Amino acid sequence: MRGEPIEGQTEERPRIAAEAPNSVASRRLRLVTYNVRHCRGTDGRVAPKRVAQVIAVLEPDIVALQEVDVGRARTGGLDQAEEIARLVGMFAHFHPALHIEEERYGDALLTHLPSRLKRADALPGLLQRPGLEPRGALWVEVTAGDVALQVLTTHFGLLGAERIAQAEALLGPDWLGDPACRAPTVLLGDFNATGWSRAYRRLSRRLTDARRLTGARRWRGGASFPSRFPLLRIDHVFVSERVAVERIAVVDNALARQASDHLPVLAEIRIGPG
Template sequence: MQQGQIEGHAEERPEIAGDGRDRGASRRLRLLTYNVRHCRGTDGRVAPERVARVIAALSPDIIALQEVDVGRKRTGGLDQAEEIARLTGMFSHFHPALHVEEERYGDALLTHLPSRLRRAGPLPGLTRRPGLEPRGALWVEVSLGAAAIQVLTTHFGLLGAERIAQAEALLGPDWLGDPACRAPTVLLGDFNATGWSRSYRRLSARLTDARRLTGERRWRRGGASFPSRFPLLRIDHVFVSERVAVERVTVVDTPLAREASDHLPVLAEIRIDPG
């Protein structure tokens, strides 16, 4: 364990099968999507170390974070992506959807596995509403021995028309329409959209909501992750492509998670089937 790394394993993490020589084995992964609200908890305190403790207790292999501050005065100028990565023993990729002088704010992908950045960039807003918060997406390829998985994260806007434009962009040739996304692919993040919204339906026509593959008959019900103190809305989603089997999806509703952010993290346990 590296100095400063947080130790915390609430449950045993399944090992990733195969080391690159076993091409027929499936790979098991734990993925987490978490809107951390610049690490400002429901008690008003900014505490990246508290967010890191929530994450460390779950032992994820890949983490998607939204609302991450880097170099912002309101959070002490800290690089929150790097700090959380350091505390959890991971490497980080960050994309600033908002960049004002030295202050940045956006999405991050963290993993302890070999990875490389495929794309990071903005998503469209509404031309008639120029004051809307800018949004972006981040795409990283994670290596699993001889296999790989494409992992994308985003944070959609608050307006319905804005979210539809952003979903269409993600489905286009620069993102999910890229030939590389024919490989096992996961899209996860805060979509600000329930399962009945148009933007959700547009994405689920291309990828499958991971909750749908868990075997639960009432997969549309439950799974609320916002607001953390009294979860009512399921707006944090995990979508998967073919060749991605889903073993479990759960909202992490612990006392610490309820305090660390206004969203609860969503954990998905998946298996990558060999091609």
């Protein structure tokens, strides 16, 4: 599947997969995590094509999206996951954390690489706060060369206790505790949690913040929210052993500042030998 040309897209370069068809260790993969706020920009306009343009110029292999609308009246009934995937030349996996009749809202993973869904499910909230927005997670196995990369994305809640419960669930046997996650694994998304939070620290016991592997201190720089005046680093990329991080950067340009209230985060990784 190939996407249609998007205004502002850079000249197409050979895809990473063409560099070394049988070995992932000799090439890098580009990952993006992006809370798109149902494609409603800071100007109030809903524009999936604009979000796709932000993504396309980064030439990613895998994209994790949060706050994606599918069939919702507020965004014209469009399947945003499929539309963005079509525009950037990828395939989409989608999980609705919220499902009301025909309207859905949740997380998506896009990739041009071979992939298969491993798990898509809800994450716990707080029993004493039944009105909280439901949260979920999505796990897709992506085949890159001769290696299976486990890719998980999520969007944590706004309350500290809620985020701790969700982090514990992700660390449990249904997710990161599954034997399949002994393989190279990446967890990325909007965690609504800074580097000082308890939820962040719990996840950091199992995985490593990709930013720390580039030599950056976790508490300095890297802010991605709000997009117009970034102050908070709450969009994270965590990696397991055997995943080397060559670069991580917040994509901060005029279009990205307008397309959503979050800025996308780009990570370039290499998968090392077992």
